[in-house]
Amino acid sequence: MNLENSASPDNYSHIASFVESLEGWMTPAQGARLFGAARTCPSPGRIVEIGSFRGKSTVVLASAARPGVEIFAIDPHAGNDRGPEEWDGFADQASEDHECFLANLAGGGVADRVRHLRAFSDAAHADVPDPINVLYVDGAHSFGPARADLRDWGSRVAPGGTMLIHDSFSSVGVTLAILRELLPGRRWRYVARSGSLTEYRADLANSPVARLRNAGIQAAQLPYFVKNLVIKVLLSGSMSRRLLERVSQAAGRPTPPWPY
Numbered sequence: 001m002n003l004e005n006s007a008s009p010d011n012y013s014h015i016a017s018f019v020e021s022l023e024g025w026m027t028p029a030q031g032a033r034l035f036g037a038a039r040t041c042p043s044p045g046r047i048v049e050i051g052s053f054r055g056k057s058t059v060v061l062a063s064a065a066r067p068g069v070e071i072f073a074i075d076p077h078a079g080n081d082r083g084p085e086e087w088d089g090f091a092d093q094a095s096e097d098h099e100c101f102l103a104n105l106a107g108g109g110v111a112d113r114v115r116h117l118r119a120f121s122d123a124a125h126a127d128v129p130d131p132i133n134v135l136y137v138d139g140a141h142s143f144g145p146a147r148a149d150l151r152d153w154g155s156r157v158a159p160g161g162t163m164l165i166h167d168s169f170s171s172v173g174v175t176l177a178i179l180r181e182l183l184p185g186r187r188w189r190y191v192a193r194s195g196s197l198t199e200y201r202a203d204l205a206n207s208p209v210a211r212l213r214n215a216g217i218q219a220a221q222l223p224y225f226v227k228n229l230v231i232k233v234l235l236s237g238s239m240s241r242r243l244l245e246r247v248s249q250a251a252g253r254p255t256p257p258w259p260y
């Protein structure tokens, strides 16, 4: 490994071990993708994150951002839609999330780079100026609010800008929102994904062939979605989980983790 490169601020690996020590649902490959997207944000420019939890992804975005790039992190820390199967009623944990978020930003040396908006994303529009260059969506996961994030915040991303979506082709609500808003759309080009973290660019060519191809690539992610759903269903029940453990063991494989 080229140590000089890996220690460079251009490279995710210079913060990877700190980020991996933080609680959250982001794989190292997803961290590297987020880092790369934030690093290419033009300066002056603007990065917006929806759904920060304890700051794991926020630290990545802020560490990658060049001087002159503003970073907004939107999270109400209200105890709803907190994580996998944690839809509502986590107010106590959420106030702890807020404290951890502040401590983790300080620990990552990025507290002064990030402006936290403690609000639901639909109530935060007026606090963020246009244009947005990089948008990371990892807030509400049910269809209505997820769709509103992709549509209303996505429309504020500058031409050529980037939108990254966590739990795409994994969460039912987020996937339906993508199928409704992005798959048939004229704006967002599917670039690639790392696990459930999908990257889109606002530069889809204005031709039927390009649109058809773009829809086809997204439709091709549906088998991955079905696989994730089956794993989630099996992991959710105690008997089905035991069955999955036994089958995995018989196949000489580890039991699949909760997909994200």
Ligand SMILES: C[S@@+](CC[C@H](N)C(=O)[O-])C[C@H]1O[C@@H](n2cnc3c(N)ncnc32)[C@H](O)[C@@H]1O
Pocket (backbone or CB within 6 Å): 023, 024, 025, 026, 050, 051, 052, 053, 054, 055, 056, 057, 058, 074, 075, 076, 077, 078, 079, 080, 081, 082, 083, 084, 097, 119, 120, 121, 122, 138, 139, 140, 141, 145
């Ligand atoms: C899965 S966590 C985000 C994880 C985070 N990106 C990370 O890497 O650790 C989802 C977060 O979204 C927040 N959230 C839920 N509904 C939201 C909304 N409507 N707007 C903004 N954030 C929301 C929750 O408070 C929670 O902290």
